[in-house]
Amino acid sequence: MIVKGNLVDCTKEGTIRIRENNFLVIEDGIISKIYSQDELPDSLKNEEIEDYGDSLILPGLIDMHLHAPQFAFRGLGMDMELLDWLNTYTFPEEAKYKDIEYAKKAYKKFVDALAKSYSTRAIVFATLHTDSTILLMDMLEESGLKCFVGKVNMDRNSTDELIETTESSIDSTVKWLDICKDRYKNIKPIITPRFIPSCSDELMKALGNIRGDTYGLQSHLSENPKEVEWVKELCPDSDGYLDAYNKRGNLNKSKVDTVMAHCVYSDDKEIELLKEKNVYVAHCPQSNICLSSGIAPIRKFLDNGIKVGLGSDIAAGYSLNILNQAVEAIGLSKLYWRYIDKNSKPLELAEAFAIATRIPGSYFGKVGAFEEGFEADMLVINDEELNKDIDDIRKRFERFLYLSDECSLRAKYVSGVKTVTV
Numbered sequence: 001m002i003v004k005g006n007l008v009d010c011t012k013e014g015t016i017r018i019r020e021n022n023f024l025v026i027e028d029g030i031i032s033k034i035y036s037q038d039e040l041p042d043s044l045k046n047e048e049i050e051d052y053g054d055s056l057i058l059p060g061l062i063d064m065h066l067h068a069p070q071f072a073f074r075g076l077g078m079d080m081e082l083l084d085w086l087n088t089y090t091f092p093e094e095a096k097y098k099d100i101e102y103a104k105k106a107y108k109k110f111v112d113a114l115a116k117s118y119s120t121r122a123i124v125f126a127t128l129h130t131d132s133t134i135l136l137m138d139m140l141e142e143s144g145l146k147c148f149v150g151k152v153n154m155d156r157n158s159t160d161e162l163i164e165t166t167e168s169s170i171d172s173t174v175k176w177l178d179i180c181k182d183r184y185k186n187i188k189p190i191i192t193p194r195f196i197p198s199c200s201d202e203l204m205k206a207l208g209n210i211r212g213d214t215y216g217l218q219s220h221l222s223e224n225p226k227e228v229e230w231v232k233e234l235c236p237d238s239d240g241y242l243d244a245y246n247k248r249g250n251l252n253k254s255k256v257d258t259v260m261a262h263c264v265y266s267d268d269k270e271i272e273l274l275k276e277k278n279v280y281v282a283h284c285p286q287s288n289i290c291l292s293s294g295i296a297p298i299r300k301f302l303d304n305g306i307k308v309g310l311g312s313d314i315a316a317g318y319s320l321n322i323l324n325q326a327v328e329a330i331g332l333s334k335l336y337w338r339y340i341d342k343n344s345k346p347l348e349l350a351e352a353f354a355i356a357t358r359i360p361g362s363y364f365g366k367v368g369a370f371e372e373g374f375e376a377d378m379l380v381i382n383d384e385e386l387n388k389d390i391d392d393i394r395k396r397f398e399r400f401l402y403l404s405d406e407c408s409l410r411a412k413y414v415s416g417v418k419t420v421t422v
Helices: 068-073 082-098 100-116 130-143 166-180 201-211 225-234 241-247 268-276 285-290 298-303 322-339 349-354 358-364 393-402
Strands: 002-010 016-027 030-035 049-059 061-067 119-125 146-150 187-189 217-221 258-262 280-283 308-310 378-382 408-414 417-421
Touching: 002 349, 002 393, 016 349, 016 393, 049 393, 049 408, 061 068, 061 258, 061 280, 061 308, 061 322, 061 358, 068 082, 068 100, 068 119, 082 100, 082 225, 100 130, 100 417, 119 358, 119 408, 130 146, 130 166, 130 187, 166 187, 166 201, 217 241, 225 241, 241 268, 268 298, 280 298, 280 358, 285 322, 298 308, 298 322, 308 322, 308 358, 322 349, 322 393, 349 393
Parallel strands: 002 049, 061 119, 119 146, 146 187, 217 258, 258 280, 280 308
Antiparallel strands: 002 016, 016 030, 049 378, 378 408, 408 417
16 A cells, blocks of 8 residues: 655654655555655556645554543533542443443444544553443454553442452453453553552552563552542552552563553652653643643653653543643643743653654554554544645644644544545
């Protein structure tokens, strides 16, 4: 397959790269060659070419953190902080997913919306219900998206309707992983303790053993001041929130890395441990604003070589558009510099684009850029109305990043397979 258009991506060094009217040659879902208009070999000129003219072609965006069962109530409870919001909205809603018929209706709406979004890949929380989690994974598999999905574990500090015994939580996780074996091409399981307050020490240690060196792990870290204090009370043996995970065997080396969402209150010691354990940070700026959680030190993470991606954090965040999160990330980094740390340089446009594409794409392998050997995840963008008086591709891209809701998605490819056509 050959695709032609204006390619916009990030280099390994984190700069924006623009290649006008270039050709991507794709074999078995992988980019094999990239040619300019003058370089295209005669042997390929008679091949069928998907010519998108003057459209922008971007790498697919990566959503590093979202909760599928919360999609139904996004936009509600934004006047609360985290713990009250969980008890008032999240836990009652997630309890409904015990009913597989309810799950079918709710998850269909979520999957349809994610499939039509700018995201080609995502890391997703389900609920603690095995049947509903498998249903979600089946639906995502049919969508053509590539995702990690986690069956949530909770054996304390929740409502009666949304809690497991320690033994049942462990057993159901093992059975769920067994069901997943050889079932999917695009969807993979990921170990998912909700967070330290909802998982006993016994459960956390068991999940670390189940993870072994095979599975990734996702959870929440240092999101809210009350949550951080609560973890100190629950884990007096630990030197900080992330160390509580570490001491319970959740950060052991695996073929698939750990993802921690938020990290708003990660201090220098926690940042050092994040780097040591190669933990990815899922920055969720919209969520951190809506629940008054705070401003994460993203510049410190990047300067320390920690891999940072963006998460919509549905439903604490209300938009599936990862470019909205990129814009919020830029804005929050400016506030961090202005009001918290004058030595903290605000995020630049290229950095915001990198944490939406190339950096988190590395969690999935060679994903998130247009280079030979990378998987061909692509978004074809119609920005004609927005940018009809602008010829400069760099300016068109910048406006699109900020005003992406005013543009349309012409086509979406995941590993070279077209999943959306408009």
